[in-house]
Amino acid sequence: MTIDMSQFYQVFFDEADELLAEMEKLLLALDVNAPDSEDLNAIFRSAHSIKGGAATFGFTDITEVTHVLESLLDRIRKGEMALTTEHVDAFLASKDVLAMLMNGHRHGEAIDHDAVQNVSKRLNALSEGGPVAAVSAPAAQQSAPAEKTVPTADADGNFHFRIELPAVPQKDVDALAAELGLMGTLTRDSLPDQRAVFNLVTSESQDTIVAICAFVLDPDALVITAAGPSAPVSAPAYELYEQVPPPASAAAPAPAAKPEPVAAAPAGETKNWGRRATDKEGGNAESSSIRVSVEKVDQLINLVGELVITQAMIDQRISALDPLLHERLMNSANQLARNTRDLQEAVMSIRMMPMDYVFSRFPRMVRDLAGKLGKKVEFVTRGAATELDKGLIERIVDPLTHLVRNSVDHGIEMPDRRRAAGKNESGRLTLSAAHQGGNIVIEVTDDGGGLNRERILAKAKQNGLAVSDTMPDSEVWQLIFAPGFSTAEVVTDVSGRGVGMDVVKRNIAAMGGVVDIRSVPGSGTTISISLPLTLAILDGMLIKVGEEIYILPLGYVVESLQPAPVDVKEIAGQGKVVKVREEYLQLIPLYQIFAIEPKSADPSQGILVILESEGKKAALLVDSLVGQQQVVVKNLESNFRKVAGISGATILGDGGVSLILDVAALLRSSRQLNVDTLCF
Amino acid sequence: MTTAKTILTVDDSGSLRQMLSFILKDAGYGVIEAVDGNDGLEKARKQTVDLVLTDQNMPGMDGLSFIRALRGMKNYKSVPILMLTTESGDEMKAQGKAAGANGWLVKPFDPARLTEVVRKLIG
Numbered sequence: 138m139t140i141d142m143s144q145f146y147q148v149f150f151d152e153a154d155e156l157l158a159e160m161e162k163l164l165l166a167l168d169v170n171a172p173d174s175e176d177l178n179a180i181f182r183s184a185h186s187i188k189g190g191a192a193t194f195g196f197t198d199i200t201e202v203t204h205v206l207e208s209l210l211d212r213i214r215k216g217e218m219a220l221t222t223e224h225v226d227a228f229l230a231s232k233d234v235l236a237m238l239m240n241g242h243r244h245g246e247a248i249d250h251d252a253v254q255n256v257s258k259r260l261n262a263l264s265e266g267g268p269v270a271a272v273s274a275p276a277a278q279q280s281a282p283a284e285k286t287v288p289t290a291d292a293d294g295n296f297h298f299r300i301e302l303p304a305v306p307q308k309d310v311d312a313l314a315a316e317l318g319l320m321g322t323l324t325r326d327s328l329p330d331q332r333a334v335f336n337l338v339t340s341e342s343q344d345t346i347v348a349i350c351a352f353v354l355d356p357d358a359l360v361i362t363a364a365g366p367s368a369p370v371s372a373p374a375y376e377l378y379e380q381v382p383p384p385a386s387a388a389a390p391a392p393a394a395k396p397e398p399v400a401a402a403p404a405g406e407t408k409n410w411g412r413r414a415t416d417k418e419g420g421n422a423e424s425s426s427i428r429v430s431v432e433k434v435d436q437l438i439n440l441v442g443e444l445v446i447t448q449a450m451i452d453q454r455i456s457a458l459d460p461l462l463h464e465r466l467m468n469s470a471n472q473l474a475r476n477t478r479d480l481q482e483a484v485m486s487i488r489m490m491p492m493d494y495v496f497s498r499f500p501r502m503v504r505d506l507a508g509k510l511g512k513k514v515e516f517v518t519r520g521a522a523t524e525l526d527k528g529l530i531e532r533i534v535d536p537l538t539h540l541v542r543n544s545v546d547h548g549i550e551m552p553d554r555r556r557a558a559g560k561n562e563s564g565r566l567t568l569s570a571a572h573q574g575g576n577i578v579i580e581v582t583d584d585g586g587g588l589n590r591e592r593i594l595a596k597a598k599q600n601g602l603a604v605s606d607t608m609p610d611s612e613v614w615q616l617i618f619a620p621g622f623s624t625a626e627v628v629t630d631v632s633g634r635g636v637g638m639d640v641v642k643r644n645i646a647a648m649g650g651v652v653d654i655r656s657v658p659g660s661g662t663t664i665s666i667s668l669p670l671t672l673a674i675l676d677g678m679l680i681k682v683g684e685e686i687y688i689l690p691l692g693y694v695v696e697s698l699q700p701a702p703v704d705v706k707e708i709a710g711q712g713k714v715v716k717v718r719e720e721y722l723q724l725i726p727l728y729q730i731f732a733i734e735p736k737s738a739d740p741s742q743g744i745l746v747i748l749e750s751e752g753k754k755a756a757l758l759v760d761s762l763v764g765q766q767q768v769v770v771k772n773l774e775s776n777f778r779k780v781a782g783i784s785g786a787t788i789l790g791d792g793g794v795s796l797i798l799d800v801a802a803l804l805r806s807s808r809q810l811n812v813d814t815l816c817f
Numbered sequence: 818m819t820t821a822k823t824i825l826t827v828d829d830s831g832s833l834r835q836m837l838s839f840i841l842k843d844a845g846y847g848v849i850e851a852v853d854g855n856d857g858l859e860k861a862r863k864q865t866v867d868l869v870l871t872d873q874n875m876p877g878m879d880g881l882s883f884i885r886a887l888r889g890m891k892n893y894k895s896v897p898i899l900m901l902t903t904e905s906g907d908e909m910k911a912q913g914k915a916a917g918a919n920g921w922l923v924k925p926f927d928p929a930r931l932t933e934v935v936r937k938l939i940g
Contacts, residue, residue, distance in 0.1 A: 142836075144839075145832045145835050145836045145839075146832075148831050148832040148835055149830075149832035151831075152830060152831050152832055179876070182874060182875075182876060185874050185903070186829065186830050186874070188903065189830060189833065189872075189874075189903055189924050189925070190830055190832050190833060192903070192924065192925035193832075193833060193836065193924060193925040193926070194832070194925075195925075375899075375920060375921060375922040375923060375926070375930055375934045376910070376920055376921055377919060377920035377934065377937065377938070378910075378913075378914045378918070378919055378920050
């Protein structure tokens, strides 16, 4: 029977990914001094399951690593060996190696063979650490004595190797077979492409085999795999205990009454069903979720977007009708509006993913980083179930990684310094996520030394940034986002938070988010990222200039007002400013930017919309406010081209197209007022 | 052959289950999948099958407990049960036999061996 094993690979990889993630999570949470036996069992089971699958599908390299891992875990969970941090470290390292091997099979990524060897060596060395001194249970079996190579010896102290030769002349094959045959039991086989394969059972190490082969061929071209003792070449594949009930057809005689070991498939037979994974997705019978491509979901969202627009059109047409004559039509239209809204929410929620997707990668990183720096860090996450749009969640990973790394590296102090400052030796790093209105707020908080105001100001002056000593803290902290701060080495010594912060800020801004810093000297720093939940829909304020309707993302709008003529002043060469509650704001006439004929160019005749972004404020002059509504964002670049000052477009209820203003860019390009020149 | 015989496969690994189903269906059997011992018992209760294939190492209820529980059910006194295990040690064999299994099949297995042993048991 021939079956194409590759059709099951994808399911196996997905499954193994989950098991590895689960294993890592449990390992990180493990209390080395008093490990929970249930957790140990679960970790063991993960390794065991991966091994089973890998062996079935012929991923020998994965089977080997999991085999050693599993044996060690088994001894620990049975109490034959005490758990130490070295064990946990080695287990985590093997998890990484397994993930790498998996990616090798899956995507053809490069394999670091040294890393594989090292992990196997580490695990083997630990297995040989012997049983716990005091505890009764004698170690079930001491592993092979001195030899610390990848394979584990079987009961007789022999290793099982499978040696794939490169294409070489037959006489060389024969010579090698004769030579290697002296080392133990050798059986010969061949690959579909006629290359020879030896199965060798020997007490010698792999190095010896390589050394012998090196006489006739390039050792790098050799593929030597160790068959673990779990699949000994001679073991029976199955066994029936006793006489089995005869098949219902009753015609067939009952099979042998005695246990009947059947000749096993040679190890190689199950192990070479190919390596490439296919894209075929497996349908899990019991699974309560299905995998759907993101394109399909996006198409669905797009269609719902169109539906929302159509519904808005119907609404507008109906509003012109006489409510008394068309009462039932109007009721139905209202219902349609409700259903549309619900449908939209439901569809949008498909793209939502829990923040855990991002958070789960940090415990390991923090642990490794703290270990490397000699710091003690307690890592806490909150709100991992908070959901965020898939597109955003993928883009938040890099900035967050950067911030977390910075906090461990530069925020949290060394244990001795913390002790001197009267703090707990181990620092606390908190990663949290929470919904606030239509936004998600993600915060990285450390209880480290905080930012150093003086040093930042000094550095800013040195870089030629416009600063004053009386600046409020919040503005001082924003200075570390300035590009000049990023590369200078000095900053790392000063506050440490300079490296790449401008990139972080730019990335967040590109997602429509803002970054805020709160810091108290001596007690820590919080970096807060606020992001819109989704980029596909936004709450917009519709404004009118001349005959044009534009949309302002509501998040930027602070307030709108009609200024008194006396509050509007003209500054020579700087345009107009308006005084709003003792604060002078730059006045941006929208009609000038888009060269439109306004109803009136006089600010006191129009409406000022006060906008705020990245800590900058300005007043946008428009003719009138039209209203507020949720709009479906259509990308302008993909349909037309990039237009300065415009971030996108949408279709209004009447079918007309309206442009969405890029408020952040608008404010950036507006001249920032120099406070000192404003003496009236 | 009259009606297709049905086999219940119990394994926590989806890829293994999928492969078992593929092989067994290809050999002309009907297959019901269960994800662990408890699920297995429930599926077995709903429909009496002709053969049960179970993994040993599963979270929740393991294979041995599952077999013991199954043997306690009225309809499963004599339905053949085959254990899938990575351990082929004597201890495991003895435990399987004591629990009421009819035999074991070592993982990883060759598809041909699987159909061979299943045919021996239920034709």
